[in-house]
Amino acid sequence: MVRKKLPSLSPSETEILRLIWQLNQATVQEVCEKLPVSRNITYATVQTLLRRLEKKGYIKHKTKGKAHVFIPTVQQETVIKRSVGDFIQRLFGGDPIPLMQYLAQHGKINTEDIEELKKLVDK
Amino acid sequence: MVRKKLPSLSPSETEILRLIWQLNQATVQEVCEKLPVSRNITYATVQTLLRRLEKKGYIKHKTKGKAHVFIPTVQQETVIKRSVGDFIQRLFGGDPIPLMQYLAQHGKINTEDIEELKKLVDK
DNA sequence: TGACAACTTGTACATTTGTACGATATTATA
DNA sequence: TATAATATCGTACAAATGTACAAGTTGTCA
Incomplete structure (x- = not known):
C-alpha cells in the first residue's frame, strides 16, 4: 500500500x-x-x-x-476513479447521470450495451 | 453560427x-x-x-x-460534447463503453437509471 | 574495434494555469 | 456630500504544461 x-x-x-x-x-x-x-x-x-x-x-x-x-506502478482503476470523479465534478457538478445520458444519446451506444450495463449495476 | x-x-x-x-x-x-x-x-x-x-x-x-x-455565449451542449470526447479519448482511447461500465459500477447508479437510459438511445 | 544507430540526460523555453494583490472607479449610505 | 462598501482593472508571479534540441552514452554490426 x-x-x-x-x-x-x-x-x-x-x-x-x-x-x-x-x-x-x-x-x-x-x-x-x-x-x-x-x-x-x-x-x-x-x-x-x-x-x-x-x-x-x-x-x-x-x-x-x-x-x-x-x-x-499504479492501477488503471485508481486513475480512472479519480479522473472520472474530477471530470464529473467540474463538468456536471458531481452528478454522473447527466454524463450517462449524454453518452446514451451521443456515444454510439445501442440498447444491448445498455442491457449489459444492468448486470454491472451494484444493487 | x-x-x-x-x-x-x-x-x-x-x-x-x-x-x-x-x-x-x-x-x-x-x-x-x-x-x-x-x-x-x-x-x-x-x-x-x-x-x-x-x-x-x-x-x-x-x-x-x-x-x-x-x-x-456558448451552449453547454457544445462544450460537453467536446469535453467528454476529449476525455474519453485520452483516458479510454475513444471508446465510451468502458466509461459507461465504470459509471454503472461505481457511479451510484441503479437499475432504474439504466432503464431510463434505454429510452434515450438513438437506435 | 571503430563507426553508426538508437537511447538517455540535461536543459530550455514559450504558454497556460491557478491564484491573488493593489489601485482605481462607482454606488449606496450616513 | 463625504465615506464606506463593492467592483473592476491592471498586473504579477510561481508552477505546470507542451514541446523539443543538443550532447553524451551504449549496444551493435561490419
Whole structure:
C-alpha cells in the first residue's frame, strides 16, 4: 500500500499513461508507435512525458538493452476513479447521470450495451 | 453560427463556466457563493477566471449597477460534447463503453437509471 | 574495434494555469 | 456630500504544461 497522494496528471500525461497500461509495458519507441500520426508529437516529447510520469510515481522503468522499458506502478482503476470523479465534478457538478445520458444519446451506444450495463449495476 | 474554433478550457475555467450555465447568468459574487467553501478560492481569482472565459469567447457580460453580469455565449451542449470526447479519448482511447461500465459500477447508479437510459438511445 | 544507430540526460523555453494583490472607479449610505 | 462598501482593472508571479534540441552514452554490426 504505497499509493498515496499521487500528483495530478495533465491531459498529455494521461494520454501516454493509458498507452503504457494498454501495452502493459513499453519503450519510448513503442509508445510513439501507438500514437496516431495525426498526434504529431516527437520522440523527444514522449520521452519527456514518460520522464515526468515516472517522477510523479505513475510508472517505473527497467533497462532492456540500451532502452528503458516503462512499467505502470499504479492501477488503471485508481486513475480512472479519480479522473472520472474530477471530470464529473467540474463538468456536471458531481452528478454522473447527466454524463450517462449524454453518452446514451451521443456515444454510439445501442440498447444491448445498455442491457449489459444492468448486470454491472451494484444493487 | 459564430461559434468556431473555441480555445480550450482549463479545469478551473470549466468549473466556473458550469456555474454560469447553472445560474443562467451571474455576477462574480454569485459565482463565488455557488462554489463550495471547501474550494477555497478568492473573489479575485474567480474574477480572473471569468475574465479569461470572456476573452476566450465563452461568456460575455452586461453591466448591472457597478457589477458585471456574465452570460454564456456558448451552449453547454457544445462544450460537453467536446469535453467528454476529449476525455474519453485520452483516458479510454475513444471508446465510451468502458466509461459507461465504470459509471454503472461505481457511479451510484441503479437499475432504474439504466432503464431510463434505454429510452434515450438513438437506435 | 571503430563507426553508426538508437537511447538517455540535461536543459530550455514559450504558454497556460491557478491564484491573488493593489489601485482605481462607482454606488449606496450616513 | 463625504465615506464606506463593492467592483473592476491592471498586473504579477510561481508552477505546470507542451514541446523539443543538443550532447553524451551504449549496444551493435561490419
